[in-house]
Amino acid sequence: MGRLADLWDPAGERHDVPTYPWRMAPEGLATRDQLVAQGLRPRGPAVAQVMWFSKRTPGVPRFARLYPIDRATPPKPRSPGQIASLAAAMQSRRTCPECGEIRTYCLPTSLGICTPCADGFTAAA
Structure with a gap:
């Protein structure tokens, strides 16, 4: 050391x-x-x-x-277009392609789907 x-x-x-x-x-x-x-x-x-x-x-x-x-200075404010783009990107990271549910967490990239779908559970119809 x-x-x-x-x-x-x-x-x-x-x-x-x-x-x-x-x-x-x-x-x-x-x-x-x-x-x-x-x-x-x-x-x-x-x-x-x-x-x-x-x-x-x-x-x-x-x-x-x-x-x-x-x-150091405060960061530049984001434009409305940037805010909308970031919101859309985050929603796509939280939307499961298998069941279509929008989760409260970002989907694990190792799974590519939400954890209930990965565990074999399906949403109640």
């Missing part, structure tokens, strides 16, 4: 961008997910990254790009 010192590179000499260990990045930087949770969206390229070692990928560090919070 790697060492914490291997991930500390604030000058960007080893990793080409300033790199910090998990939870040790300077104030004013956030990951994309953290910005989205604040209702913001990154503008411009990432300026740094945070790295950590995970049990999921032993010996290989994982990373997340960091963006300046002060340059």
Whole structure:
């Protein structure tokens, strides 16, 4: 497993961008997910990254790009056409091709049909 010192590179000499260990990045930087949770969206390229070692990928560090919070902006509002298109796409993901029912969940792609149809249950007629 790697060492914490291997991930500390604030000058960007080893990793080409300033790199910090998990939870040790300077104030004013956030990951994309953290910005989205604040209702913001990154503008411009990432300026740094945070790295950590995970049990999921032993010996290989994982990373997340960091963006300046002060340059982030709210996302652009969606047009009525985009909203309608997304609603239609979600409804098609929830509609079972076997029974025609619109489910409250997206159909599993591994099955291609709703779980009652996959289990052999049919809708009451």
